[in-house]
Amino acid sequence: MRKVIADEWITLDGVAQAPGEKNEDLTDGFRYGGWHMDYVDESFQNWMLTNLNEAGGFLLGRKTYEAFAGHWPTAAVEERPIAEPLNNTQKYVASRTLREPLTWQNSRLLHGDAVDAVAVLKREDGGGLDVIGSTDLLQTLNRNDLVDEFRVIIDPIVVGGGKRIFPDNGQLRRLRLVDSEVTTKGSVIARYAA
Numbered sequence: 603m604r605k606v607i608a609d610e611w612i613t614l615d616g617v618a619q620a621p622g623e624k625n626e627d628l629t630d631g632f633r634y635g636g637w638h639m640d641y642v643d644e645s646f647q648n649w650m651l652t653n654l655n656e657a658g659g660f661l662l663g664r665k666t667y668e669a670f671a672g673h674w675p676t677a678a679v680e681e682r683p684i685a686e687p688l689n690n691t692q693k694y695v696a697s698r699t700l701r702e703p704l705t706w707q708n709s710r711l712l713h714g715d716a717v718d719a720v721a722v723l724k725r726e727d728g729g730g731l732d733v734i735g736s737t738d739l740l741q742t743l744n745r746n747d748l749v750d751e752f753r754v755i756i757d758p759i760v761v762g763g764g765k766r767i768f769p770d771n772g773q774l775r776r777l778r779l780v781d782s783e784v785t786t787k788g789s790v791i792a793r794y795a796a
Contacts, residue, residue, distance in 0.1 A: 604723060605730045605750040606661065608740055609653050610767050611638045612754055618737050619764035621757075626669070627765070634761045641757045645785040653753060654687040658729020661720065661743075663736035664697035670734075671706035694723065694731070696739050717746045724748065737765040744768070744775075752777065752794045755785075 611621040620626035621638035628635070662670065670688060677685035693709040696716035704711060712719035720743060723731060733740050733749075743749050744767075752767075768775075777794035784790055 604658060604726055604728050606720065606724060606733065606743060606748050607653075607657075607730045607751045607753060608733045608744075608749055608767065609650075609753050610733075610735075610740070610755075612756055612767065613637060613759050613761050613764075614756060615760045615762065616766045616768060617761050617764035618735070618767050627665070629765070632764050634764070637759055637761055638755075638757055641755075641759075641785070641787040641789045643786045643789075645783060645791065646755060646787075646789065649753075649755065649791050651683055651687075653732060654684060654691075656729065657687065657691055657732040659692040659694060659723075659731045660688070661694050661696070661723075661731050661733045661736065661739065663739035664695065664700055665738075666735035667693070667695045667697070667700070667704075667706070667709070671704075671709070675706060694719075696720075696736075716742060717748065720748050737767055740767050741769050745771075745773070747796075750796050751780075752792075752796065754792055754794075756790045756792065758788045 610618050612618045619632050620635035624635040626635045674685045674688045689707060694712050695709055696712050700711060702711050777796055780793040780795050782792040
């Protein structure tokens with residue numbers, strides 16, 4: 603069986619929206635895009651590259667897929683260590699509006715209900731299925747008990763609002779800390795089993 607693994611960059615107040623670039627996601631007037639970039643250090647880079655290279659596949663929502671497909675296939679030379687696993691590994695895309703064929707290599711549209719499609723993927727043999735970004739998809743998978751592990755980097759910054767990986771729905775969910783480390787920039791990298 604395959605695991606579904608959430609790989610997320612979040613603020614101390616739980617926001618996962620637009621960590622990498624100023625104009626990455628301006629939904630609902632979000633104005634703090636790129637908040638994570640001041641916290642990049644060697645520990646973070648090693649963590650991220652390890653996660654990308656060990657992934658057996660990526661689960662992406664439409665918005666994340668479109669952003670990634672618009673950038674990673676033509677990434678600059680210095681971005682190749684990140685681009686190569688993203689470009690070469692199978693991507694499964696949850697969308698009600700996209701149609702096949704998808705333009706980014708090794709990308710496949712999930713057919714039917716995303717929850718059912720991911721449940722089928724989990725029953726296959728293979729490596730972990732990493733969810734990157736894709737907050738709506740991640741919330742749906744989590745609500746349906748399909749997420750096996752959360753790998754997060756929690757930056758010491760509060761942005762006051764934005765898209766989160768956990769909704770404010772009052773649902774209790776206990777997790778078990780598997781391992782953690784503190785980066786040189788004060789971020790906490792943690793892995794939790796669901």
